[in-house]
Amino acid sequence: MVRLADMGQLAQLGDNLAVGFGAALAPLNVLLGVVGVTLGTAVGVLPGVGPALTISMLLPLTFGMDPTGAFIMFGGIYYGAMYGGSTTSILVKIPGEAASVMTSLDGFPMTRKGRAGAALATAAIGSFVAGTFATVMLMLMAPVLVEVALGFGPSEYFALMVLALTALGGLSGESRAKTAFAMFLGLALGTIGIDVQTGQARFTFGLQGLLGGLNVVIVTVGLFAVGEVFWYAATRQTIGEERAGLAGHVRLTREDWKRSFPAWIRGTVIGFFTGILPGAGATVASFLSYDVERRVSKSPGEFGSGAIEGVAGPEAANNASAGGSLVPLLALGIPGSGTTAVMLAAFQMYGLQPGPLLFSQDSGLVWGLIASLYVSNLLLLVLNLPLIRLWVCLLQVPKPLLFSTVLAFSTLGVYTLNNNIFDVAFVYVIGVLAFFMRRHGFPIAPTVLAVVLGPLLEQQFRRAMAISDGDPTILLTRPLTAVVLALAVAAAFAPTLGHYVADRRRS
Amino acid sequence: MEKDRGLTAVLLVLSAGYLASAFLITEPEGGYAVVGPRAFPVAIGLGLVACSLWVGLTATRFCDLFPVDWSGVALSAFVFLVYLSVLEPVGYLLTTTGFITLESRLLGSRALFRDLILSVFVTVSVYTVFNHFLGIRLPVGPVG
Numbered sequence: 001m002v003r004l005a006d007m008g009q010l011a012q013l014g015d016n017l018a019v020g021f022g023a024a025l026a027p028l029n030v031l032l033g034v035v036g037v038t039l040g041t042a043v044g045v046l047p048g049v050g051p052a053l054t055i056s057m058l059l060p061l062t063f064g065m066d067p068t069g070a071f072i073m074f075g076g077i078y079y080g081a082m083y084g085g086s087t088t089s090i091l092v093k094i095p096g097e098a099a100s101v102m103t104s105l106d107g108f109p110m111t112r113k114g115r116a117g118a119a120l121a122t123a124a125i126g127s128f129v130a131g132t133f134a135t136v137m138l139m140l141m142a143p144v145l146v147e148v149a150l151g152f153g154p155s156e157y158f159a160l161m162v163l164a165l166t167a168l169g170g171l172s173g174e175s176r177a178k179t180a181f182a183m184f185l186g187l188a189l190g191t192i193g194i195d196v197q198t199g200q201a202r203f204t205f206g207l208q209g210l211l212g213g214l215n216v217v218i219v220t221v222g223l224f225a226v227g228e229v230f231w232y233a234a235t236r237q238t239i240g241e242e243r244a245g246l247a248g249h250v251r252l253t254r255e256d257w258k259r260s261f262p263a264w265i266r267g268t269v270i271g272f273f274t275g276i277l278p279g280a281g282a283t284v285a286s287f288l289s290y291d292v293e294r295r296v297s298k299s300p301g302e303f304g305s306g307a308i309e310g311v312a313g314p315e316a317a318n319n320a321s322a323g324g325s326l327v328p329l330l331a332l333g334i335p336g337s338g339t340t341a342v343m344l345a346a347f348q349m350y351g352l353q354p355g356p357l358l359f360s361q362d363s364g365l366v367w368g369l370i371a372s373l374y375v376s377n378l379l380l381l382v383l384n385l386p387l388i389r390l391w392v393c394l395l396q397v398p399k400p401l402l403f404s405t406v407l408a409f410s411t412l413g414v415y416t417l418n419n420n421i422f423d424v425a426f427v428y429v430i431g432v433l434a435f436f437m438r439r440h441g442f443p444i445a446p447t448v449l450a451v452v453l454g455p456l457l458e459q460q461f462r463r464a465m466a467i468s469d470g471d472p473t474i475l476l477t478r479p480l481t482a483v484v485l486a487l488a489v490a491a492a493f494a495p496t497l498g499h500y501v502a503d504r505r506r507s
Numbered sequence: 508m509e510k511d512r513g514l515t516a517v518l519l520v521l522s523a524g525y526l527a528s529a530f531l532i533t534e535p536e537g538g539y540a541v542v543g544p545r546a547f548p549v550a551i552g553l554g555l556v557a558c559s560l561w562v563g564l565t566a567t568r569f570c571d572l573f574p575v576d577w578s579g580v581a582l583s584a585f586v587f588l589v590y591l592s593v594l595e596p597v598g599y600l601l602t603t604t605g606f607i608t609l610e611s612r613l614l615g616s617r618a619l620f621r622d623l624i625l626s627v628f629v630t631v632s633v634y635t636v637f638n639h640f641l642g643i644r645l646p647v648g649p650v651g
Contacts, residue, residue, distance in 0.1 A: 061641060175566045181518065181558035187551045188525055195544035198535045202544060203528060226587070229614075233583035234575040236615055400614035401622055404607045405629055407587060412603075412633065415594070416643050424591050432584065440514055441569030458547040462540065470541040 013139070020367030024375055029072050033372050036073035037379045040080020045088055045394045046402060051081035052338040052448065053406075056220035057413040059346055067350045068365045072372040074346060075326075078339055079131055079373060082282065082319045083380045086123035087391055090116055090311070099282035099318040102290040106303060106310030113306050117250040122260045122308055123315040124384040125252070130268040130316035131377040134323020137272050138330075139370050142359075145331035149356045152332075154463035155474050159484035160334055161457040165450060166492040167277060178442045185442075186450025187457075189214055196455075197462060209422035216345035218414055219451045220338075222427040223444045225410040227434020229403045234435070236399075250388050260312040263293055267316030274317070275324020277336065282318040282325075289317035323373070330354055330366060334453070338445040341452040511570070515563030522559045526552030583613050598648020603630045 023029060043054045055074050062070040085100040090107035103123065110119040152160075165183055192203045193213025204210040252260065267289040274285035293313040294303045303310050325336045333355035335341040347354050352362060359366055384391070414427050434444060468474035476482050529548035590606040607626035608619070616622055637643045 064641070175562070177558060177561035177565045181555065181562055184551055184554040184558055188548070188555060191548045191551065197540050198544050200532065200535060200544040202532055202548060230580050230584060233614055234577070234580035235573055236579070237576055398611075398616055398618070400611040400616035401607070401625060403614055404610035407610060408603050408607050408629075409633070411591065411594070412599075412645070416637070421591065421595055424594070428588060428591060435580065439570050439573070439575065440511070441566070461547070462542045465541045
């Protein structure tokens, strides 16, 4: 009986994949996939431009497109950026993405030793291994989670969103207090506009343009693009940049393969499961992977001066985490990173709500996206290994020209949302806010995530209270809600408690 | 390192301002909502105030780590503001070409001719794609 059920599920999976590949391999969608991975690799290579910003900038342009094609392009951008991010970490000392910081610790020393080719090769092949594994796991796990999620009520969704927000320590910057403040700031920005349940205007200050609330594109472009350019203008004379060239062939020796393979596998597993956790993301995944590699290494002293495992593990981990973070986004509608938060906004823009029902109502889109990730991975391997010298040329683009063009293009993206200069003015205000956040060490990603999650969190809480007739004990009496909320409390306080215990032990 | 009292004061003022505004949200009378529109913003306001105090207790002066070129950022921000102000009346093509060239110079580029050529190329390409392929009309200004 069990076997028959398993066979049935396998057949269903096969059917879904066939539908997905049918959509992903349609000529226009293949073209969009190629555009996505090419753009993604480019933004990964270029420091200061990330996948969240790129998807935000492209959102207004995809209004008229078929959603399946648009999401295939977005998926390509997300995976591509993770591939491309390693190039700057290895060849330039400034990582293109926060998730690539760990890669630079050993990647750049390898370049200085004339082993940039090996570092780039282990990063690209590791990314392929991790991306493929993560997509297989996404394909297997998301439907299971969907089955579980069908039984979720508003209180469970509320608890999961609280967990996503309290786990934001993973996106942490200089201090946990500042991360928490950045998260509450995002929640506060999310309350601007008309309250959907009562029609009451909140924090609009009489401005008509604020009645509809803050568009996520405006917030993302303001925080990431405008803030980044202002920061560059303020610090370009003081922050130096160390570059080294790409010498030799992009390939691995037998010894490199032997050392890289176990690191790829460990990084992949760590990355995927870290990616699933709300709020943890690629940065934590790459950090954990680097730490594990150093601990299991026979020569830990080599780390920091060019150990290939220090590149292979974190690169596999940050790619696998991208696949992992799509699991809660697609199955529950809960984003776990800045990029998936923007993707959630994209779903909302198309009038789609990610979550259990998406799998039954828009299975072509979901499975098309999953199938396209396999195609993207293959395309990325081709783009990143033989054509690596082409991407290295991108590093020659002068930063002043790059940043001024990004600023102009971002403005255009926001303007075309509603052909409204008010939106652009708000981007400016948010950009100034982002500059001061960076100046004082506040991380940006928690704010973006909270802007997206805030309105949903409030909605689910109020629904839960409506169901329980205003009785807050519903959050404790429903077992899953109580467990998830307990995990959220643990996620919020465990690091502080850990530091306290460690300090006590030391003293 | 020294605690950042100035930052804490600013955060507290902003947080208290948000909290006070949250309390001013009127709850609709006779509504069916069990939880009104005020509750969530008040909770967020309290969270902001608590986090401001936490920052005050724990965070040190991060801003001292990176010396900032204030004139550079102010000029850059001013040029961007001017660009936004004249985008609609002057039109996309002229303002964006001028903006990219000028902003690049402010950000440190010294290749004026190259920047001008590239900005014309980027601007005209984007304008053509938007107007002719995507059907999105960009502000034309006097040249249209």
